[in-house]
Amino acid sequence: MKNYSRRELLNVAGRGFGSVALASLLQAEAQHPLGPRSPHEPARAKAVIYLFMHGGVSHVDTWDPKPALSRYDGQRISAEQAKGLKTNRIDFAKAPMRGSPWKFNRCGQSGMEISELFPHIGAKADDIALIRSCHGIAFDHAPALYLANTGSQFPGHPCLGSWVTYGLGTENQNLPAFVVMTDGATKSGPQAWGSGFLPEVYQGTMFRRGDVPVMNLATPQGITPEAQRTTLDFIARQNSRHLAAHPSETELEARIASYELAYRMQATAPEAVDVGRESEATRKLYGIGEEPTDDFGRKCLLARRMVERGVRFVQLYSGTNIGADWDDAHNDLIVSHNRMCGRTDKPIAALLTDLQALGLLDSTLVIWSSEFGRTPLGEGQNGRDHHPYAFSMWMAGAGIRGGQVLGSSDEFGLRAAESPFDAHDVNATILRFLGLDHTKLTYPYQSRDMRLTDVHGEHEFTERLLGV
Numbered sequence: 001m002k003n004y005s006r007r008e009l010l011n012v013a014g015r016g017f018g019s020v021a022l023a024s025l026l027q028a029e030a031q032h033p034l035g036p037r038s039p040h041e042p043a044r045a046k047a048v049i050y051l052f053m054h055g056g057v058s059h060v061d062t063w064d065p066k067p068a069l070s071r072y073d074g075q076r077i078s079a080e081q082a083k084g085l086k087t088n089r090i091d092f093a094k095a096p097m098r099g100s101p102w103k104f105n106r107c108g109q110s111g112m113e114i115s116e117l118f119p120h121i122g123a124k125a126d127d128i129a130l131i132r133s134c135h136g137i138a139f140d141h142a143p144a145l146y147l148a149n150t151g152s153q154f155p156g157h158p159c160l161g162s163w164v165t166y167g168l169g170t171e172n173q174n175l176p177a178f179v180v181m182t183d184g185a186t187k188s189g190p191q192a193w194g195s196g197f198l199p200e201v202y203q204g205t206m207f208r209r210g211d212v213p214v215m216n217l218a219t220p221q222g223i224t225p226e227a228q229r230t231t232l233d234f235i236a237r238q239n240s241r242h243l244a245a246h247p248s249e250t251e252l253e254a255r256i257a258s259y260e261l262a263y264r265m266q267a268t269a270p271e272a273v274d275v276g277r278e279s280e281a282t283r284k285l286y287g288i289g290e291e292p293t294d295d296f297g298r299k300c301l302l303a304r305r306m307v308e309r310g311v312r313f314v315q316l317y318s319g320t321n322i323g324a325d326w327d328d329a330h331n332d333l334i335v336s337h338n339r340m341c342g343r344t345d346k347p348i349a350a351l352l353t354d355l356q357a358l359g360l361l362d363s364t365l366v367i368w369s370s371e372f373g374r375t376p377l378g379e380g381q382n383g384r385d386h387h388p389y390a391f392s393m394w395m396a397g398a399g400i401r402g403g404q405v406l407g408s409s410d411e412f413g414l415r416a417a418e419s420p421f422d423a424h425d426v427n428a429t430i431l432r433f434l435g436l437d438h439t440k441l442t443y444p445y446q447s448r449d450m451r452l453t454d455v456h457g458e459h460e461f462t463e464r465l466l467g468v
Helices: 006-031 067-071 141-150 160-168 189-193 225-245 250-272 280-286 294-308 326-330 333-357 423-433 461-466
Strands: 047-053 104-107 112-115 128-134 178-181 205-207 313-318 364-370 391-397 404-406 443-445 448-450
Touching (some): 294 313, 294 333, 423 461
Parallel strands (some): 047 313, 047 364
Antiparallel strands (some): 128 391
8 A cells, every 4th residue: 555645645635625526516517507697797788689690791882881982983993902902703903993872871860871771770870889890801701700700710619609608697597598590501500609619508599480489399298297307307317427427528418408498498488489479569560471571570579589588698690691692792782782681671670679668778789790791892793792801780789879980991991990890809899798808708628718709809899889
């Protein structure tokens, strides 16, 4: 038998005590991985609704008017202006400038200039803060989508919604903490709303299109609640034993949590996802039951119903890159943008109106963005190519002072000019509204304390958005 010195004995015993403590913490985390947690500082928002226009929305045709493009329509920019700009399909030194085919109107008391493509959102101009100086480094859809959502151009990193639910949990244990709704396939796939290297319990829960967003909520015929509870308890005991022996298997942890959530959702979710319970006036406000707004209107109304019930993060994607979508701006800018704005404009304005009427806008941060903009120069006969060097987004709610424009792009909308705002800054700002310090929200992975913003990110826009 080996004789231990006092130092060796304490070292070995300490590791044992540490293992016991770790097992206890892991067990508690497995039982309540999404329990509500306190933010780093007082929060201005309790929930987020993120409206993501997947496919690349042309900033110079929607939010960022550029009269110079119309004045110099058909002419080329100088070699100096084209320097450093690249894209997949056009040569910046040879492609002609193209003015917008849509008018920009002064909207609200603020006089914010917004394209006629968004008449309903334009009527809410005094509620939104428009940022015209966004920029990025990725000009293909998937990398740009990853960058916006996860802070990295490469797949495998946790998305913003996962970081938020990891940091704050959720107020309603009977519904998912993080809900995602899409139009179908995205260029990035599910990794845009995945948990990456975070435990899988923090990944987004997909709601389906149509009248039944969540399938199989009804208890199978002939199964009593008692029998179902007994079965779930038995499965949980077996899974917990295995988890205790293999604490790094986050898939199992997520499965335990998902079984329990599914059981609780059987009682809660049918009512929560039933938009038919809303008044006819509310459904009409969102454009439900009419085209082209029915689908996105349902999503926006569901988003309101989710945050109303304590869901922490809801992300809606409009765009699939299939058919006459935002991405078809390569070939037909006019058809794609008329169609997509027609689908989303009325529902988004209704969401802002409804949240405000219910007293939820002050505690909900609403975000509209895209992965990049479109070239101020023409592609083909009636198109624009991808353009990450300047694009626009807006935020509303959570105490934000509406009716203001922050940042700017240059004269032609080629580059972000005043107060550039990149994906890391955006995510740091969103976390700040939720009371989370992006430098403190970390997770140990590959010998590093990883974070959503990596080693980047500033939240200077927070105070400006609030009008401070």
